[in-house]
Amino acid sequence: MIGAIKTTSLLRFSSVTSISRSISTLILAEHDGGAIKSQSISAVEAAKSVDKQTSISLLLAGSGPSLQQAAAHAASCHPSISQVLVADSDKFTHPLAETWARLVQLVQQKGEYSHIITASNSFGKNILPRAAALLDVSPITDVIAISSSNQFVRPIYAGNALCTVRYSGSNPCMLSVRSTSFAVSVDLKSNEAPISQVDLSTFDEDFVGKSRYINHTAQVTERPDLGNAQVVITGGRALKSAENFKMIEKLAEKLGAAVGATRAAVDAGFVPNDLQVGQTGKIVAPKLYMAFGVSGAIQHLAGIRDSKVIVAVNKDADAPIFQVADYGLVGDLFEVIPELLEKLPEKK
Numbered sequence: 001m002i003g004a005i006k007t008t009s010l011l012r013f014s015s016v017t018s019i020s021r022s023i024s025t026l027i028l029a030e031h032d033g034g035a036i037k038s039q040s041i042s043a044v045e046a047a048k049s050v051d052k053q054t055s056i057s058l059l060l061a062g063s064g065p066s067l068q069q070a071a072a073h074a075a076s077c078h079p080s081i082s083q084v085l086v087a088d089s090d091k092f093t094h095p096l097a098e099t100w101a102r103l104v105q106l107v108q109q110k111g112e113y114s115h116i117i118t119a120s121n122s123f124g125k126n127i128l129p130r131a132a133a134l135l136d137v138s139p140i141t142d143v144i145a146i147s148s149s150n151q152f153v154r155p156i157y158a159g160n161a162l163c164t165v166r167y168s169g170s171n172p173c174m175l176s177v178r179s180t181s182f183a184v185s186v187d188l189k190s191n192e193a194p195i196s197q198v199d200l201s202t203f204d205e206d207f208v209g210k211s212r213y214i215n216h217t218a219q220v221t222e223r224p225d226l227g228n229a230q231v232v233i234t235g236g237r238a239l240k241s242a243e244n245f246k247m248i249e250k251l252a253e254k255l256g257a258a259v260g261a262t263r264a265a266v267d268a269g270f271v272p273n274d275l276q277v278g279q280t281g282k283i284v285a286p287k288l289y290m291a292f293g294v295s296g297a298i299q300h301l302a303g304i305r306d307s308k309v310i311v312a313v314n315k316d317a318d319a320p321i322f323q324v325a326d327y328g329l330v331g332d333l334f335e336v337i338p339e340l341l342e343k344l345p346e347k348k
């Protein structure tokens with residue numbers, strides 16, 4: 001869809017000792033409401049590409065009944081999971097990156113994993129660099145393909161080039177992976193993996209990180225999650241106001257779609273920033289991506305490159321979005337959207 005140049009050079013991370021032959025992978029998993037988040041299950045899928053024989057341990061942290069529920073879900077959410085490790089303590093009630101990084105260090109000291117993988121979302125991006133610093137290794141982020149246990153592909157220059165990276169540092173090789181590149185089959189059947197508790201007796205009791213949990217606010221919506229939606233309807237600056245942006249929301253409702261926005265629309269205050277799609281927003285890979293009044297800036301395209309079909313409506317025939325669109329309509333969104341709303345049937 002969007003042309004990407006494959007770089008021929010291999011970037012080599014500083015060599016200390018090569019990674020060991022015995023491959024075992026630790027997944028840093030996120031859970032919510034007693035279930036493992038789908039991005040963490042994609043990280044398990046990615047681990048399978050590291051090595052077919054790898055044993056995969058999934059690390060969960062938290063406290064209370066929702067953690068135990070999540071552990072039960074983790075044990076049966078993917079057939080490749082060999083064991084679930086549970087760190088149950090009040091310290092982990094909120095996923096603070098500094099506390100989690102310490103936990104990863106502790107678990108790695110005991111388990112000596114060759115690879116540690118997490119999703120390339122705010123949870124993973126927060127923890128991975130800190131944990132990597134404690135373990136004195138260099139992480140590889142935003143991996144979109146795994147060719148072997150030490151060779152990975154990641155986008156650079158806002159997705160305009162793909163870089164093949166060979167890791168030659170010491171264990172563990174730490175990766176964050178884009179879940180859109182490691183889709184999980186919907187009907188995975190799995191046996192129950194064993195669940196064990198992480199021994200926290202040596203966890204620094206007095207450890208207090210520099211950050212502190214204050215509160216958690218989330219948009220309550222019945223719409224699909226933007227990162228996993230099959231259909232995404234995005235609006236740009238051209239919508240002009242939060243009031244007008246409701247047209248995008250209505251259209252999304254009719255199509256059972258998630259709503260996205262450009263950074264310009266977010267910065268203008270039309271919608272909250274968790275709807276931003278692009279290089280500094282969410283990466284999406286829906287079957288259908290519809291962009292209304294979006295110019296197609298390189299930073300926006302970086303977030304939609306894996307969409308199957310891109311439809312663009314823009315009144316400027318020369319807008320760059322048309323270079324990547326499968327279907328384009330030169331027209332005024334203030335005419336096109338009301339017509340679509342009128343002609344599309346109500347969602348059952």
Ligand SMILES: Cc1cc2nc3c(=O)[nH]c(=O)nc-3n(C[C@H](O)[C@H](O)[C@H](O)COP(=O)(O)OP(=O)(O)OC[C@H]3O[C@@H](n4cnc5c(N)ncnc54)[C@H](O)[C@@H]3O)c2cc1C
Nearest residue numbers: 236237238262263264278279280281293295299300315333
């Ligand atoms: C470091 C960095 C990171 C960034 N990260 C992101 C990111 O993650 N996501 C992102 O989106 N941007 C990002 N940006 C911003 C990006 O460069 C663009 O500024 C932004 O994507 C533009 O948003 P837009 O297409 O809504 O607005 P504009 O570029 O202003 O485009 C509006 C479009 O609407 C069309 N239009 C106007 N009126 C109508 C109408 N009535 N009907 C139909 N079409 C109409 C115009 O022809 C135009 O093409 C980033 C920028 C930087 C520097």
